[in-house]
Amino acid sequence: MRPTRSVDYRTLAHLRLPPAVSDFIDGGSGDEITLHENTAALRRLRLRPNVLSGTGVPDTSTTVLGTPLATPIAVAPVAYHTLAHPDGETATVRAAGDAGALTVISTFSGQSMEEAARAATGPLWFQLYRFRDRDVTRTLVRRARRAGYAALVLTVDTPVLGRRHRDLRNSFALPPDVRPGNFDADHHTGLRHASPGHSAIARHTTEALEPALGWADVAWLRRITDLPIVLKGVLAPADARRAASEGIDAVIVSNHGGRQLDTTAATIDLLPDVAEAAGGHCEVLFDGGVRDGTDALKALALGARAVMIGRPALWALAAGGGEAVHHLLTLLTEELSDAMALCGRPTLADLDATLLAPATPVCRHTTTARREAP
C-alpha cells in the first residue's frame, strides 16, 4: 500500500512493530480522553473558504525564530526513533531537512544529538528536560550548542510522567537494541527492566527529572545559555504572558499528545487564547493531533507560526525509514498547500481566524471523527 494520508502510515507501522512498541507510540495517559480530543477537536472545526482570489500556487514557506523553512510542518521531539527503525534520528533529520522542515531532537533520542547533527540537512532544535541533577541538564545545553542546535526547547509539562496504562499493562521497557543515545548506557540500565504492572520509562522519569520544575529553572536556563529558549507545553494565557515577560523566544501549545494530564482540553481549543496572550512578544507553535493539511491550516489560522507532528513521524519511520518520513512531510505540505489554494490564501501570512466558520457545529457523524487506534 502506498500511503495517501498520514494515518495510512499508522496501519503500516502496526504491521511492523511489536504491539508493546505500537502501544508506547500510540498511547496516551488515563482514559486517553485528551489523546482522542486533540484530533476530534481539529476535525470539528469547519472552514469558510474565500473564492475568486486569484491565489495560484500557494507559498508554504515561513521563518521560525528567524530560520527560513520551506514548510511550517515540523517534527516534534519524540523519544527513541530507534524504537521505530534502526536508522533512528539520523534518518529522520535527513528526511526532514530535505523536505525543508525543522526537527526537534528529544533528550531521550535513540542516537546521540551529535550523530543527529552530523546527519542533518536542515535546521535542528534540541528538546531539554530539567534533571534533578542540574549538571546533567547543563551538560546537555553545552553539547547542543557545540553541535550547532539553533534553539533549546524546555519541556515544561512533565514534572511527573502521565499514567500511561498501555505501558503499565505491557510492563514496558526498552528493548535490548534501543538505548538513550545522549547518555552513558550504564547510568540507564533501569530503562531495560520493568516489574509487572510498571513502566521502566515512567520509573526512570520519576527518578531522573526534577518534580519541582518552576520559573526559577527557566531563569537559570536563560542565564546559562545564549541560545533561543522555547517552552513546550504552555496552555494557559497567564503562563504565555509570563513566558513573554521572562524573555522566552517561543512557546509551544502542547499537551504532550495526550500523554500527560488526561482530560486536558484539546490544544486547538486552547491555542487562540495563548496566541493572544503571547501578543507578538514570543512566537507560538502548536502540536497535538495534526494528521492532515487542513489540521495544520486551522492551527496556523488560529495563531500558530508552525505546527509539529509527533506520532505520524514515527509511524512513517517504522513503515519505511527516512524515505517514508520525507514522503509524509511532503504529503502534509502538499495537503496544506491545496487547502490554502482552496481557501484563497496565497501565503501563510494570509491565514487568519476568518477562515473558521462561525459557531462551528459539532460533528454528529461520529464515524467520520478520526480516533487514534485503540
Ligand SMILES: Cc1cc2nc3c(=O)[nH]c(=O)nc-3n(C[C@H](O)[C@H](O)[C@H](O)COP(=O)(O)O)c2cc1C
Ligand atoms: C512516542 C512519543 C514520545 C515522545 N517523547 C517526547 C519527548 O521525549 N519530549 C517531549 O517534549 N515530548 C515528547 N513527546 C510529545 C511530542 O513532542 C508531541 O508533543 C506530541 O506527540 C504531539 O502530538 P501528536 O503525536 O498527536 O502529533 C512524545 C510523543 C510520543 C508519541
